[in-house]
Amino acid sequence: MSDFNLGRWELRRAGARVEPQKKVEPTKRPPTRRGLFVIAVGNSGEEVGLRMQELAWRDGFDIPICFLNNDAKMPNAIAVRLPDGQTHVLRAEMRLVVGGEGNTRDQIQDYPLLAQRYSPHTLLRNIPVYQTYNRGGRGGHAMPVISAMDLDLHIDEVYGFLRKGLSWLRDGATRGDAPARSDLERILKERTRKQQATAQAWIVAQVGGASGSFGNASHQLLPHLTREILKELGIKSYELWGFLLGPKAFTGLTDETQRNYYALLNSLDYMARHGLQRQFINGMNINTATPSYDRIFLLDDVLLPRAQAYVTESELHTFFQRAALSAHLLLSTEAWEVIASHHANPTRDQSNQPDARLRMWNTVNGALAGADHDALAELVALTQQTQLLDALVMQLK
Secondary structure, three states: OOOOOOOEEOOOOOOOOOOOOOOOOOOOOOOOOOOOOEEEEEEHOOOOHHHHHHHHHHHOOOOEEEEEEEEEOOOEEEEEEEEOOOOOOEOOOOEEEEOOOHHHHHHHOOHHHHHHHOOOOOOOOOOHHHHHHHOOOOOOOOOOHHHHHHHHHHHHHHHHHHHHHHHHHHHHHHEEEEEEEOHHHHHHHHHHHHHHHHOOOOOEEEEOOOOOOOOHHHHHHHHHHHHHHHHHHHHEEEEEEEEOOOHOOOOHOOOOHHHHHHHHHHHHHHHHHHOOEEHHHHOOOOEEOOOOOOOOEEEEOOOOOOOOOOHHHHHHHHHHHHHHHHHHHHHHHHHHHHHHHHOOOOOOOOOOOOOOOOHHHHHHOEOOOOOHHHHHHHHHHHHOHHHHHHHHHHOOO
């Protein structure tokens, strides 16, 4: 005997009792923690961002996080086991993919501003035409200039997407409240909301690779865009933290790893001293002397690759997990306060009094630019890059 139901054949023995299907209740999300907002950019940034959300869920809270990329490939879903025994699969839910319509070099010709900015004699020099074709939304092929063009061409979408996410900082506390019963109550609620938005201190963290394409371009363009949105939303009490991944963790993946990393450090150093002056095709004009980030953290593994000339997939996933743990500790515990305290008050006589800084650095696996000088010197390998990091720290102090 068979029944036909919604195009599916369901076979059962004649006369057998049909057991009613149990309704599966959706997993109840843990409460969202206020005071923190995460922007995950590029493939590696998205992988780390999703793992940060997993760690937050394991600790009993959720974090607002948005994912931005020009590669349509989703970050790998992660199964997290909750304290009540349930298993929930985390995916990048709030995600925007830009680009992928065709040859980016051809598209910018429709906008004189972009055609001049990305002139073949300047930013596009020595980049073959075929490399600027991003193959239907499959990233920027280790070329930050391609991702920068994608961000420029889709500035309205990117701005609207980030504004929708960041508006949670202002409106999240009042969502779900009962509607006002009078004009006076509505005015009081609105005043309370504005006071909360002004008074609450926030950390907005952007996580992304520093050696690839989209993460690299995003570290240069999105921080000031984020500041513009927060200003528009009336959010004044915040710090913008940048988590830069690599470059040793991405050794051998492309030929541009070290070059892209060095170029990003140069850009961040320049903007720390001069800010950003940039016009967009939607008429928006950013002209500010503010640095990109208030704090910069370099997350890497200087021992990679361990056996071959390039990092393996297993090594890469291990690095993503460790980087996520580092960011989670810095953002969700008092680890940063302890590190800052030890850095501001170094132990004078290490022979008589043990110094806890190294132990804390090993716990966090993250280096604030300039704080772990020896590791960074090994990381960037060149004297000029070490001097650049020192100059960047001085600008951020």
